[in-house]
Amino acid sequence: MRIAVLGTGSVGQAIAARTAELGHQVTIGTRDVAATQAGAYAAWAAEHSEVGLATMAAAAADAELVVNATSGNGSLAALTAAGAENLSGKVLLDVANPLDFSAGFPPSLTVQNTDSLAERIQREFPHAKVVKSLNTMTAELMVHPRQLADGAHSVFVSGDDAEAKRVVTELLVSFGHTDVIDLGDLSTARGAEMLVPLWVRLYGRLDTAIFNIRVVR
Amino acid sequence: MRIAVLGTGSVGQAIAARTAELGHQVTIGTRDVAATQAGAYAAWAAEHSEVGLATMAAAAADAELVVNATSGNGSLAALTAAGAENLSGKVLLDVANPLDFSAGFPPSLTVQNTDSLAERIQREFPHAKVVKSLNTMTAELMVHPRQLADGAHSVFVSGDDAEAKRVVTELLVSFGHTDVIDLGDLSTARGAEMLVPLWVRLYGRLDTAIFNIRVVR
Numbered sequence: 001m002r003i004a005v006l007g008t009g010s011v012g013q014a015i016a017a018r019t020a021e022l023g024h025q026v027t028i029g030t031r032d033v034a035a036t037q038a039g040a041y042a043a044w045a046a047e048h049s050e051v052g053l054a055t056m057a058a059a060a061a062d063a064e065l066v067v068n069a070t071s072g073n074g075s076l077a078a079l080t081a082a083g084a085e086n087l088s089g090k091v092l093l094d095v096a097n098p099l100d101f102s103a104g105f106p107p108s109l110t111v112q113n114t115d116s117l118a119e120r121i122q123r124e125f126p127h128a129k130v131v132k133s134l135n136t137m138t139a140e141l142m143v144h145p146r147q148l149a150d151g152a153h154s155v156f157v158s159g160d161d162a163e164a165k166r167v168v169t170e171l172l173v174s175f176g177h178t179d180v181i182d183l184g185d186l187s188t189a190r191g192a193e194m195l196v197p198l199w200v201r202l203y204g205r206l207d208t209a210i211f212n213i214r215v216v217r
Numbered sequence: 218m219r220i221a222v223l224g225t226g227s228v229g230q231a232i233a234a235r236t237a238e239l240g241h242q243v244t245i246g247t248r249d250v251a252a253t254q255a256g257a258y259a260a261w262a263a264e265h266s267e268v269g270l271a272t273m274a275a276a277a278a279d280a281e282l283v284v285n286a287t288s289g290n291g292s293l294a295a296l297t298a299a300g301a302e303n304l305s306g307k308v309l310l311d312v313a314n315p316l317d318f319s320a321g322f323p324p325s326l327t328v329q330n331t332d333s334l335a336e337r338i339q340r341e342f343p344h345a346k347v348v349k350s351l352n353t354m355t356a357e358l359m360v361h362p363r364q365l366a367d368g369a370h371s372v373f374v375s376g377d378d379a380e381a382k383r384v385v386t387e388l389l390v391s392f393g394h395t396d397v398i399d400l401g402d403l404s405t406a407r408g409a410e411m412l413v414p415l416w417v418r419l420y421g422r423l424d425t426a427i428f429n430i431r432v433v434r
Binding site: 108109112113114148149152153156181182183184188190191192194195197198199200201202204205206208210211212213214215216217 | 325326329330331365366369370373398399400401405407408409411412414415416417418419421422423425427428429430431432433434
């Protein structure tokens, strides 16, 4: 599959490296290619020559599946730069969290309760097939879940398009996820995003980011 | 221990029955004793003669530990009826969720993100020792956790008073809980309360309330 991963941070790098490793054709999208190449990204890129780098628009235009791995506050701007026409009809896997660090730690959420970042993205790009997933764990576990309890923990998917959720679920299983829970339509992303404040507090207590929740039933 | 359980609903009944079974002296507090005795509560009370029934104030006055098992929207009024002087210096275990069903299902939260019901209660009753716990699971699992995966799931405690958290933790362990996670000060109750929207959606998918999350680490 041709995959565009929007965002050059640790989440984008983790997803790009893992999907490339699994044989997909992967391009990372960035706002400014030259600035990214001149920055900290260069060291990672040198070890991942199989992953391309392009503008948001060029990366998205060529992709079958687009991953939003930008920071939550920058997501709408990044997707606008990618271009609605380049997202239209495509699966848009949204892994971002709308975290607000303006008041320090712990962060609050910029949208919550009766709305979610995923729904905002869907409203702004009605022809994309938005699926929320993976936002409830650290980047390393998103793509290598088996390293914790041999994968005996849960990941959620939310979305309005059943086929798009099937594509994402298949990708998650290829990463090693064993318990993919379809929460329902995209409004269920509210629950997944509102889990993050608890995650942040657990992170503060457990002294590791390598943890996840399992839905025991 | 002398325990007052404020609230006559399923959560109050479950906690009252279980603590009485464990040998505590338990009184349920209600706004109107006569009305409660004339209602659906009577059938339950007939099978639990060891549990007393009194006004909010009388129940709280006599207790060493007070449980807030009222509905989230009615909690401040119920605790006001119990009386600040009857809560002063006591452990106040808050298990309520600030659910708003006014727009139907799924409910939203009336307070969230940068505040929580637990913190509101603490601000209103500064001399009570508020501990948030148990609000992240169904009543039956609160008090009989071993019936699910032999107790291999997690429960959280949040509070500003270490001794009060110790008392609550001991109570949780006596119920059968095996993984009590101290999230930190009372502001961490925001995370525990914001987990509830995800719980509600999982409940809609799993067709049972007998599930819980485990923090796998």
